[in-house]
Amino acid sequence: MRAEQMQALLAQRQQAGLLRQLKVLDAVKGSSLSFQGKLFLNFSGNDYLGLSADPAVVAALQQGASDFGVGSTGSPLISGQQKPHQALCDEICDWLNVEAVLLFSSGFAANQAMLLGLCGEDELLLLDKLSHASMIDAALQLPGGYKRFLHNDVVSLQKLLQSQHEAPAVIATEGVFSMDGDSPDLPTLLKLSQQYQAPLLLDDAHGIGVQGAEGAGSLVQAGLATQDAQCLMANFGKALGGQGGFLATTQLVADYLAQSARHFIYSTALSPAMAVAMTQSIRLCRINAWRRERLAENIQYCQELARQYDLPLLPSHSAIQPLLIGDSNKAMVVSEQLRAQGIWLSAIRPPTVPQQQARLRITLTALHQKADLALLFQSLRALL
Numbered sequence: 001m002r003a004e005q006m007q008a009l010l011a012q013r014q015q016a017g018l019l020r021q022l023k024v025l026d027a028v029k030g031s032s033l034s035f036q037g038k039l040f041l042n043f044s045g046n047d048y049l050g051l052s053a054d055p056a057v058v059a060a061l062q063q064g065a066s067d068f069g070v071g072s073t074g075s076p077l078i079s080g081q082q083k084p085h086q087a088l089c090d091e092i093c094d095w096l097n098v099e100a101v102l103l104f105s106s107g108f109a110a111n112q113a114m115l116l117g118l119c120g121e122d123e124l125l126l127l128d129k130l131s132h133a134s135m136i137d138a139a140l141q142l143p144g145g146y147k148r149f150l151h152n153d154v155v156s157l158q159k160l161l162q163s164q165h166e167a168p169a170v171i172a173t174e175g176v177f178s179m180d181g182d183s184p185d186l187p188t189l190l191k192l193s194q195q196y197q198a199p200l201l202l203d204d205a206h207g208i209g210v211q212g213a214e215g216a217g218s219l220v221q222a223g224l225a226t227q228d229a230q231c232l233m234a235n236f237g238k239a240l241g242g243q244g245g246f247l248a249t250t251q252l253v254a255d256y257l258a259q260s261a262r263h264f265i266y267s268t269a270l271s272p273a274m275a276v277a278m279t280q281s282i283r284l285c286r287i288n289a290w291r292r293e294r295l296a297e298n299i300q301y302c303q304e305l306a307r308q309y310d311l312p313l314l315p316s317h318s319a320i321q322p323l324l325i326g327d328s329n330k331a332m333v334v335s336e337q338l339r340a341q342g343i344w345l346s347a348i349r350p351p352t353v354p355q356q357q358a359r360l361r362i363t364l365t366a367l368h369q370k371a372d373l374a375l376l377f378q379s380l381r382a383l384l
């Protein structure tokens with residue numbers, strides 16, 4: 001692309017209030033962050049359980065780096081899968097009750113590997129309309145193509161499955177949607193998946209660690225089992241407080257993907273230090289039910305305050321509690337005004353969300369105090 005074209009695009013975005021800017025923060029820790037020497041309450045992170053700076057997780061990372069090095073130094077099939085990686089896979093298998101796990105350097109890569117690997121050439125992917133960019137990008141490359149069903153709408157999905165007649169299909173959706181915080185009716189979705197023999201692929205980036213007993217995810221929360229999906233994608237970058245992603249599945253699917261998934265074969269394996277840290281983080285996640293309880297209390301209190309101040313949140317039971325603003329410029333202005341008051345709450349604008357659906361996406365953690373939430377809602381009420 002030529003320089004003039006890039007400049008025109010940037011100017012266009014600026015004018016529409018859609019220019020994204022990279023802000024370099026001093027540090028993000030717990031429920032706060034600092035920027036240019038000033039402390040802010042953070043309502044824009046994904047550290048739902050407060051594990052990213054937990055002393056035991058930090059110590060595990062340090063010990064892992066001392067024992068195994070910072071980098072894996074190779075792709076998994078060459079030299080990158082080491083004892084810490086295997087220990088992490090074993091921990092996840094035990095946690096989610098699955099046969100096999102493949103690790104990836106990001107959830108984005110894991111999603112791409114899942115969709116590109118598990119949608120056959122003659123299969124049509126049926127994807128929720130609000131699916132994450134990592135799934136949409138994979139869908140665009142599928143030889144069998146894809147169609148999108150209306151968001152969390154099982155009737156719309158069933159119509160597509162019926163219209164496919166005998167042709168094979170694959171269903172993909174998310175356990176908790178990243179921009180809306182809502183969830184599909186997984187039991188009904190699974191029934192459709194079985195009825196039409198269309199395997200279910202689930203992105204549970206925002207459900208893992210938070211939903212279900214021991215934080216085993218959205219399927220467990222819905223009374224189902226992880227094995228009910230043909231493959232589950234989740235990442236370490238949100239509730240588990242680290243970085244990277246994984247696919248949890250059967251031995252057969254994992255063996256097949258290890259032969260074919262380009263994001264697995266041709267990419268440097270996860271850092272062994274991170275693998276040690278994530279094993280520790282998962283252990284804490286499993287036994288520290290209090291983190292999920294605290295988060296649930298915060299979610300409930302957030303909804304109470306929203307009702308009290310007449311600030312309608314989108315319907316969500318998760319740690320993601322979006323406040324719809326509509327206009328992108330207005331969302332940006334409110335976000336900046338909140339910042340002036342020491343509150344960090346980013347505006348989410350198109351194309352990340354549909355046109356005229358700009359929002360303030362409040363994300364909560366187990367580490368927020370009630371007073372933090374009260375302050376947020378007093379400020380929002382004064383500004384809106």
Ligand SMILES: Cc1ncc(COP(=O)(O)O)c(C=O)c1O
Pocket residue numbers: 106107108109111132134174177178203205206235236237244245
């Ligand atoms: C729903 C969803 N899927 C996948 C990803 C990608 O995961 P990662 O950030 O680990 O690449 C994200 C995170 O941004 C997400 O929100």
